[in-house]
Amino acid sequence: MFDPVIAPSGTLLGLLQRGRGDGTLHALAAPRAEALAALNHCVLNDPRHDWQVENRSLYYARLYLDLHGSLEEIERHLCDTDDHLDTDEARTGLALAVLGHLASYGRGDALSLLRRYAANGANWAWALDELALRDNDSGLRALAPSVLARFPATPQGEAELAVAVRDAFEPRPWRLWAEDRREAIGARVRAAQEAGSFDRWQRQMRPSGPRPGWSVQAVFDWADQGLERGSALHVPAARCLSAVAGPEDRPAIVEAARAGSDGARCAALHYLAESRDTVVLDLIEAAVSGGSHTVAEAAVSAFERMCGHEAVDRARGWVHRPDALGASAAGVLACRGTAGDAPLVLGALRETVRADGPDATLLWTLVDGAGRLGIACAAPVLRHVYRETASSQLRGRAARALAATDPSFPTGFAVECLWDCEETTREVAALHAETGDVRVAERLRRLAADPAEEAEVQTAVRSRIGPDMPAV
Numbered sequence: 001m002f003d004p005v006i007a008p009s010g011t012l013l014g015l016l017q018r019g020r021g022d023g024t025l026h027a028l029a030a031p032r033a034e035a036l037a038a039l040n041h042c043v044l045n046d047p048r049h050d051w052q053v054e055n056r057s058l059y060y061a062r063l064y065l066d067l068h069g070s071l072e073e074i075e076r077h078l079c080d081t082d083d084h085l086d087t088d089e090a091r092t093g094l095a096l097a098v099l100g101h102l103a104s105y106g107r108g109d110a111l112s113l114l115r116r117y118a119a120n121g122a123n124w125a126w127a128l129d130e131l132a133l134r135d136n137d138s139g140l141r142a143l144a145p146s147v148l149a150r151f152p153a154t155p156q157g158e159a160e161l162a163v164a165v166r167d168a169f170e171p172r173p174w175r176l177w178a179e180d181r182r183e184a185i186g187a188r189v190r191a192a193q194e195a196g197s198f199d200r201w202q203r204q205m206r207p208s209g210p211r212p213g214w215s216v217q218a219v220f221d222w223a224d225q226g227l228e229r230g231s232a233l234h235v236p237a238a239r240c241l242s243a244v245a246g247p248e249d250r251p252a253i254v255e256a257a258r259a260g261s262d263g264a265r266c267a268a269l270h271y272l273a274e275s276r277d278t279v280v281l282d283l284i285e286a287a288v289s290g291g292s293h294t295v296a297e298a299a300v301s302a303f304e305r306m307c308g309h310e311a312v313d314r315a316r317g318w319v320h321r322p323d324a325l326g327a328s329a330a331g332v333l334a335c336r337g338t339a340g341d342a343p344l345v346l347g348a349l350r351e352t353v354r355a356d357g358p359d360a361t362l363l364w365t366l367v368d369g370a371g372r373l374g375i376a377c378a379a380p381v382l383r384h385v386y387r388e389t390a391s392s393q394l395r396g397r398a399a400r401a402l403a404a405t406d407p408s409f410p411t412g413f414a415v416e417c418l419w420d421c422e423e424t425t426r427e428v429a430a431l432h433a434e435t436g437d438v439r440v441a442e443r444l445r446r447l448a449a450d451p452a453e454e455a456e457v458q459t460a461v462r463s464r465i466g467p468d469m470p471a472v
Contacts, residue, residue: 004047006390013038017047019059019392019421021429027063039063040073046094047390049359054392057094058452059421061101071109074099078117087122096123100130104452115139119146125164132170144177144185153188161188162195216241216249220256224263227294234266234298241271250277257283265291266298273302280306281314288325300328312336319344327352327362334369345369346378353381358388364397371401379406386413396425403432410434418443423454430460 007014012030015023016038027035039060048054063069074095083092096117102110111134118127124147131140151161165174178193180186214222219240226233245253257268257280269287272280280302287299303311303325311332318329330348333341349366356362363385370378379402386398399417402409410432417429418440430447433440447453448461 003049004045004390006047009387013041016042016060016063018390018395019054019056020395021416021419024059024063024066024419025416028066032067035063035067036069039067039069043074043095043098044077046090048094049391051090051093055421055423056392057097058101059419060094061098061105064098064102065105065107071099071102071107071113075113078113078121083122089123089126092117092121092123093126096126096130099127100134101452103130103134111135111139115143118143124150125168128173129168129170132172137176140173140176141180143173144180144189147173148177148185148188158188158192158195162192165189165192214240214244216245216252219244220260220264220267223267224261227263227266232266232294232298234263234270237263237267238270238274241267242274245271254279254283258286262292262294265295269295269299269302270305273306276306276308276310278310281310285318285325288323296324300324304328304332306332307336312338316341316344319348331362331365331369334365334372337369337373339373342373342375345373346375349378349381353385358385359390359394363389364394367394367397367401371397371404374404376405382406383413392420392422392425396420396422396428399425399428403428411437415440418447423457427454427457427460430457430464433464435464 004017006017009015009018009020012023012026012034015026017023027039042056043060046056048056064071077095078092096114099110099114103114111131114127114131115135118124118131121127128143128147131143148161151157151164168174174189174193177185178189180189219237222240223233223237226237241253253268253271254277256264257272259265260268265287269280269283272283284299284303288296291299315329315332315337318325319333320326321329327348330345330352334345334348337345345366349363349370352360352362352366367382367385370382382398382401382405386395386402389395389398399409399413399420402413406412411434414429414433415437417425418433420426420429426447430444433444435441435444444461444465448458448465
């Protein structure tokens with residue numbers, strides 16, 4: 001999937017793509033046709049860089065409700081011929097998740113569309129998972145013939161059915177179908193369940209990893225073999241070394257970390273870092289400067305996992321390096337530095353935004369660090385990151401940092417955060433937004449009464465609703 005094209009943050013489309021609270025507020029104030037066009041564009045062209053960690057579905061579903069939007073565009077998208085040509089779940093996943101939330105709000109048209117898509121669509125498994133949470137038993141039972149017809153009654157078809165049953169995210173439909181008295185449904189599903197359980201048992205009985213009694217060299221060989229297959233096993237290999245290595249093995253492990261093969265070197269660096277062996281800091285620096293790309297990455301990763309004061313002290317000397325180790329050092333100071341490290345963290349935050357923009361990966365740690373250290377003069381940079389980043393997760397981190405550094409946050413960004421797409425950001429807003437604003441009072445009451453809202457958000461809301469707040 002290609003990276004989405006994100007519109008400027010000052011436009012309605014850009015606000016909705018980012019999932020910002022101001023997106024909802026601007027959409028409700030804009031002409032309805034314009035707002036619905038922007039909303040449909042977002043739902044049909046998923047704007048998230050990582051759909052596995054960023055939320056948008058509830059945010060867009062609520063806006064459909066507020067705008068009284070029809071589902072014609074979503075239906076056209078799901079029923080398009082491209083559905084069977086482009087079967088990547090990223091094409092339809094967001095639309096199906098939005099339909100799931102709309103169904104939970106009582107939109108019968110959304111429930112009906114989900115049922116039709118589960119019966120005929122390419123991404124039927126996602127639709128079935130949405131229905132498993134919202135549909136009644138009779139509705140799910142009616143889908144059994146259509147879903148099982150996707151798997152022919154051949155050895156290969158039965159094997160594929162067993163995989164589908166085993167890997168189902170929501171097992172409720174399959175459990176209902178297993179109770180069906182019809183041979184072509186109940187018996188097939190029960191057989192698939194048994195085959196999936198047997199396959200899982202077989203895999204557990206045939207582990208391919210380390211065995212008791214392995215030597216240090218055997219662990220190194222296993223790490224090298226994994227690297228040859230394209231699997232980075234140095235972290236689990238380091239854990240294996242912790243189990244099999246004794247004091248007499250330290251010279252061999254140090255030598256492997258200094259000049260071993262790539263797999264062994266990576267595993268040794270991680271082991272020494274987790275053991276807080278002071279020699280590893282020099283070995284990490286040497287690996288970054290003269291090792292392969294794989295070894296350099298592993299060295300930086302090993303350094304980031306260190307939590308002792310020796311690592312923090314060395315980070316203060318490395319933070320000005322213009323390479324990955326310098327960036328890692330800035331992250332270590334942000335996470336584990338003291339108040340005296342605030343100027344270094346602030347400098348790294350400003351330089352990262354200037355050089356790499358508001359979506360740089362390192363910003364996640366630096367933004368957290370600015371909030372943890374209470375760097376008040378970081379507020380302008382944090383506000384810039386909040387406005388411009390395309391990542392709703394990073395924006396939420398910026399909001400938490402602003403709550404700790406910016407006195408204007410309760411009357412500023414905290415208000416719009418009540419409409420944000422991320423529940424953790426709404427929770428921050430519920431704790432800090434100034435309740436003297438009439439919009440805040442009304443929004444808090446609505447969040448408290450919304451059955452789809454997360455429990456943590458509602459707990460934060462209830463902590464703010466007192467006897468002096470206007471009655472519902």
